Amino acid sequence: MKSLSIPKENQIKAWYLFIILHTMQVGVGMAGYPRLVFMEARQDSWIPIIITGLILHLVIACMVFVLNSFEKEDLPGILTKSMGKYVGLVVSSLFVIYFLLLFLSVIANYIEFVQVFIFPQMKSWFIGLLLLTLVWYAVYGGIRVAIGSSFVFFLSSIWMVGLLHKPITQIDSRNYFPMFQVGLDEIYQGVLISSYTFLGFELLWMVYPFINDKKRVGRYSQFAIVFTVAMYLLTTMVAIGYFSPRQLEEKVWPLLTLFKVISFPMFERFDILAVALWILVILPNLILLAWMVSFTCKRVHGWKQKYCLAVMIIFSLLFVSIFDDRELVNKLTDFTGRVGLFLGFGFPFVLLPFAIRQRMKGKKKNAKSS
Amino acid sequence: MQKVLKFILINLMSLTLLAGCVEKNVLEQLGIVTAYGFDKANGNDMLQLTTVLFQFNPDITDASQIIYSEGHTFRELKKNANKKSGYKIVSRQLRTILYGPELARGGIFPYIDTLERDAAISDMVYIAVSNQPTQHVLSATNYEQLPNIGTYIQRLIETAIEDEQLNSNTLHEFTRAFFTIGQDPLVPIIENHNDKAQLTGLAIFQDDRYVDELPLDDIFYVLLMTKQLKEGKVELNFPIESFLNYMEGYEKPDSDQVFVVLEKISNKTDVKITDIENLKYRVDINLEGRLVELTERIDLSNREALDLLEKTINKQIETKIEELIEKSKEANADFYGFGKEYKSKKEGKNITKEQWRDMFQDIDVQVNVSTTIRSYGIIE
Amino acid sequence: MRRRSRKKTSSSYFPCEIDKFATDIKDFFQSSPDVSSKQFEHQGQKIIVIFINYMVKKENIYKHIIHVMQQSDEEWNTESLMNKIPISGGELRSSLKEIGEDLMMGSVAIYIEGQEHCITYGVPQLEQREPERAETESLIFGPQIAFTESIQTNLNIIHWRLDNPSLVTEKFIVGNEIPTEVRLVYLKSIADDENVKEMRRRLNKLQTDDVLESSVLTQYIEDNSYSIFPQLYVTELPDRFCYEIKEGKIGVMVDKSPSGVIAPTNFFSFFESTEDLYTRWNMGTFIRFMRLIAMFLSITLTPFYVAAITFHYEIIPTALLVSLGHSRSRVPFPPLLEALILEFLIELIREAGARLPTKVGQTMGIVGGIVIGQAIVQAGFTSNILIIIVALSALASFTIPSYLMGTAIRIMRFPLIIMAGLWGVIGIFYSYALILIHVVKLQSLKRPYFSPIYPFRYKDLDNSILRLPFLQSNYRAASNMPKDKKRFEEPSNTKKRDIEE
Structure with missing residues (x-):
């Protein structure tokens, strides 16, 4: 496999990583996450979130270390370099499938939002079609448009955090006490649940060669994690304070229910708008994932990226129109999470020895040449 | 680029053809509910629902309408109400829910759960009870300059809350208190006196059952401790x-x-x-x-x-x-x-x-x- | 004239008989009655002077050519003629076609029998108007002068405003059938070479029969001709044109067109006006924000009305619900159709007002706005709240300084309304997402169109979305890639002082 050489106008600055890694991690999962983690760790949910955050920092550090040791390579490049052509091909293909699974679970979950909150009669395939046309249009413009639109969508949806101030005024602080009641087992379960939700940082594997100033990659990706953890912490804590424990256990999407108390003078019910606006929250996920799938396919198999994209979109459309019941969506999400636990969290550590070997080689070469 | 154009064209055409796939709620064809009143009906295991709604009509300036229906479940009540109206009855603009005395003493949670479950219903709906049949309360005709009794009661409660003369008791807050171990809801009582609905007291709830009453002025001592x-x-x-x-x-x-x-x-x-x-x-x-x-x-x-x-x-x-x-x-x-x-x-x-x-x-x-x-x- | 000079004639037409020459020229112009020729004999030489009546300044010909030739008693030949005649720009021509073309452009041809060449002098008389007040981009405050149709005058204005030795005006001829002079204007010390190269490439590559106007030229050379958004700024204001050039952009002037083209342009430049610079910075910033909000409102209000009435009645506040319901119940159409009819009506009024002469146009506005508006509500055609909304969004779209962008925004409303009518808020946000992706995707002269939002350039927010006090904004926008980033050195006494010092 050839190393990538990226033309200058397609390179991006490292600080965009801060935004795009964050937007990748925040998406549909966020709406239901407070409940899931609360069911495990109760009022001490902040403990597993912070622990997950710390683990994530470690994972990111490891990823950056691996990427730095191979210099201008992305994931498929690293895999073939370190594991040989055939193993690399298989593992990269695994990653493609995993990205695709993530992509599908995002779409399927969003379709459910729309059907529950706004249009119960809207057909799944139709919502899928709407989303996929956008994805197609954005990814067709290449990495510049994929990252650019993710960035713009982030800017146009991040203000929703400010709206949480209304539910915050209704928080009952006694819901957070007594602290430290949670056992190790619950914390473990909580961390597991959180890890599913925090997936998406795998983008770094693919986007690394496109980055202009590679020295700052580590810094900004760590910032992104801090930001994400803060965001999840905020929403979870608001949800815990706002709902009574039993209530929270019953709400499937606590975050969207939080928006139900917000009303503007010209806008009586914000939750309707929030669900529609959520399209801007999930689109970065979809666009970047679609780009990852199509680009990895291109890298691994040498197929044309536009054909990969077209095939993927048609496949996804078929998938969401055929499998649209809730059970299945949940199963898909869980399964993706479990796969992600290994491929996302575990895999960087698998690559670690190879990276060290690569570094040694580099040093030897340097020693020889000098 | 030709391809792009073709793709967009085909897309647009197919999208337009599929336009009919979403359910429409055109404003003037709706009976928009602003208040529900739940009562026990004569048969006692039957419920009576008083539905206060807007129906828009170019000639009549008063858009308010009241429909009574009977049934066993909320869905059935709604269905029966719909039989009596030429407008499609929808409840996304619901503002207040009133429960009659017998019902409130027997526990209101079963009738709240169905609303809470529905994403369509706002969390900001006010819950209130009455010592009179809600049918009587909601049929009061003096609701000042407001468009109907439902919005009137909402305004009544809202003003009192802003004035700190009443604790806020929305659908969300009621269920929150109901679900919390070690807290019970306190619900405003609304009665019809001289053909006008007014706040008359506070109902003490044990879980979801109306057990006792407080005079309205005592709310100060409650708020003093909780707010x-x-x-x-x-x-x-x-x-x-x-x-x-x-x-x-x-x-x-x-x-x-x-x-x-x-x-x-x-x-x-x-x-x-x-x-x-x-x-x-x-x-x-x-x-x-x-x-x-x-x-x-x-x-x-x-x-x-x-x-x-x-x-x-x-x-x-x-x-x-x-x-x-x-x-x-x-x-x-x-x-x-x-x-x-x-x-x-x-x-x-x-x-x-x-x-x-x-x-x-x-x-x-x-x-x-x-x-x-x-x-x-x-x-x- | 590059293209023409490259054409080499195979064999010389001259020398020839004077009479033959005269008839040949007549034939060349299809015996046009406008070709006048004067033959005379001087010192035994037969001389002919030919020109087209209305294309030349006749007094120049009589005073500086015929008079000079007849007064002197020397024997004329081509060289001495070239030296003695006090008009610059004489050309030696040896083919009939060349002479014909020169005549068409307002030259006079002089031929002395027996000579090898014919001499042409350009003494054109071009009908042109004086520079006048700007009409389409009118300003309240600041310079009022606007470009005219004559490129000579326009270049004169530009040179006068940009008194800088590094000002370059490269000349191109575009158009196969009707060749038109196009000038590429930039400041060599500031403008980015890549931009200049790209623009040069596009102008050279352009193959067309005729560029009608500079806004037509932009449509030939812009990056994405399928987009609804204009990607190059067309302005009739010399101050705007020169300001942008000074900021490191490059400009294109087209002969016969009263406006200049500025490139590269980003989305937000269409919401700027030079007036923001002339007013104080706080007003300037406020007005810029207001325009952006107006743009947003103009594509938001009607779609949301349609979505709310058709699908999401729950988002309407109670206070509005009753009055909306009442006025809607009189309307026989579905909300989508209602909104489309009214939007269409407003567009009709606007178009009718624009096409009619100014005096009638005003009446048009009154008739359309008041009479029809009143009648339409009373007849129960639309609800009165929709009238407010549509009028507001139309008004909002007119605040955009660039006419092209204003039109784009207004047209964009129609698909948005349709989407809202079909799928409610989902349709609206789908469209917004599509527009955003599209805008991010667009490029202007290969530079990102949505800068400074993406790629995000913090410093460029000044002078595109904000407008800071001038002393604070001493950098040129990085989006233009200027060679020299600094406009001026930072003022030195910036140290904060204590209260009493």
Whole structure:
């Protein structure tokens, strides 16, 4: 496999990583996450979130270390370099499938939002079609448009955090006490649940060669994690304070229910708008994932990226129109999470020895040449 | 680019063809519900639903309509209501839900659950009960300048809440209190007097059952302990005797009672468990307010008189709060939320609702109030 | 004239008989009655002077050519003629076609029998108007002068405003059938070479019969001709044109067109006006924000009305619900159709007002706005709240300084309304997402169109979305890639002083 050489106008600055890694991690999962983690760790949910955050920092550090040791390579490049052509091909293909699974679970979950909150009669395939046309249009413009639109969508949806101030005024602080009641087992379960939700940082594997100033990659990706953890912490804590424990256990999407108390003078019910606006929250996920799938396919198999994209979109459309019941969506999400636990969290550590070997080689070469 | 154009064209065409796939709710074809009233029907296992709704019509200026329907479940009630209207009845603009007395005494949660489950219904719907059949309350025809009785009741409740004369009790807050172990809801009572709906009291709920009633004015003592007031208002009275020394010379007391009105009361309240095993609570309330009315001319420029006045007020408020706690124990409904405080301090195993009900009878609350009168108008 | 000079004639037409020459020229112009020729004999030489009546300044010909030739008693030949005649720009021509073309452009041809060449002098008389007040981009405050149709005048204005030795005006001829002079204007010391190269490439590559106007030229050379958004700024204001050039952009002037083209342009430049610079910075910033909000409102209000009435009645506040319901119940159409009819009506009024002469146009506005508006509500054609909304969004779209962008925004409303009518808020946000992706995707002269939002350039927010005090904004926008980033050195006494010092 050839190393990538990226033309200058397609390179991006490292600080965009801060935004795009964050937007990748925040998406549909966020709406239901407070409940899931609360069911495990109760009022001490902040403990597993912070622990997950710390683990994530470690994972990111490891990823950056691996990427730095191979210099201008992305994931498929690293895999073939370190594991040989055939193993690399298989593992990269695994990653493609995993990205695709993530992509599908995002779409399927969003379709459910729309059907529950706004249009119960809207057909799944139709919502899928709407989303996929956008994805197609954005990814067709290449990495510049994929990252650019993710960035713009982030800017146009991040203000929703400010709206949480209304539910915050209704928080009952006694819901957070007594602290430290949670056992190790619950914390473990909580961390597991959180890890599913925090997936998406795998983008770094693919986007690394496109980055202009590679020295700052580590810094900004760590910032992104801090930001994400803060965001999840905020929403979870608001949800815990706002709902009574039993209530929270019953709400499937606590975050969207939080928006139900917000009303503007010209806008009586914000939750309707929030669900529609959520399209801007999930689109970065979809666009970047679609780009990852199509680009990895291109890298691994040498197929044309536009054909990969077209095939993927048609496949996804078929998938969401055929499998649209809730059970299945949940199963898909869980399964993706479990796969992600290994491929996302575990895999960087698998690559670690190879990276060290690569570094040694580099040093030897340097020693020889000098 | 040709390809792109073709793709967009095909897409556009197919999208337009599929336009019919979403259900439409065109405003003027809807009967928009603003209030529901639930009652037990004559058959007793049947329910009666009073639906207050808007129906828009170019000629009639009054858009309000009331429909009565009977049935067993909420869906059935709605379906039956729809049979009596040419408009499609929809409830996403619902503002208030009223429960009749028999229903409220029997427990209202089954009728709340169905609303709570529905994403379409706002969380900001106000829950209220009535001692009269809701049918009677909602058919009151005097609702001031507002478009219908549903919005009128909403406004009635909202103004009272803003004025800190009522605790907020939305659908969300009711279910929250209902689900919380160690707290019970307190629900406004709305009745029809002289063809006008008005707030008449507060219903003490034990879980979802209406068990007792408080006079509306007592809400101050509830809010004083549970909320941060800014605009509180209270009227107190006490015997004049102890103030006789401080009366201004030329005055003679008109009666043997003095009435004092404090306004703009702000408070700082601290509810603490001092002894978790013996359920001993200590409540410290610091309140500040402006004296706006005093029926006798007591010389307030005298420091001693002021101190005495403040002390008397403290005493008054303390006894009142203690009375209310007694009352809540009688009803066995913890609307102050002492149980919640207990639960947030008690480590280890969680208690259940029933356990708390038993323990609640044994709690011992010591109330300390300290009042500061910040100003007494433009005269002294 | 590059293209023409490259064409080499195979064999020389001259020398020839004077009479033959005269008839040949007549034939060349299809015996046009406008070709006048004067033959005379001087010192035994036969001389002919030919020109087209209305294309030349006749007094120049009589005074500086015929008079000079007849007064002197020397024998004329081509060289001495070239030296003696006090008009610059004489050309030696040896083919009939060349002479014909010169005549068409306002030259006079002089031929002395027996000579090898014919001489042409350009003494064109071009009908042109004086520079006048700007009409389409009118300003309240600041310079009022606007470009005219004559490129000579326009270049004169530009040179006068940009008194800088590094000002370059490269000349191109575009158009196969009707060749038109196009000038590429930039400041060599500031403008980015890549931009200049790209623009040069596009102008050279352009193959068309005729560029009608500079806004037509932009449509030939812009990056994405399928987009609804204009990607190059067309302005009729010399101050705007020169300001942008000074900021490191490059400009294109087209002969016969009263406006200049500025490139590269980003989305937000269409919401700027030079007036923001002339007013104080706080007003400037406020007005810029207002325009952006107006743009947003103009594509938001009607779609949301349609979505709310058709699907999401729950988002309407109670206070509005009753009055909306009442006025809607009179309307026989579905909300989508209602909104489309009214939007269409407003567009009709606007178009009718624009096409009619100014005096009638005003009446048009009154008739359309008041009479029809009143009648339409009373007849129960639309609800009165929709009238407010549509009028507001139309008004909002007119605040955009660039006419092209204003039109784009207004047209964009129609698909948005349709989407809202079909799928409610989902349709609206789908469209917004599509527009955002599209805008991010667009490029202007290969530079990102949505800068400074993406790629995000913090410093460029000044002078595109904000407008800071001038002393604070001493950098040129990095989006233009200027060679020299600094406009001026930072003022030195910026140290904060204590209260009493």
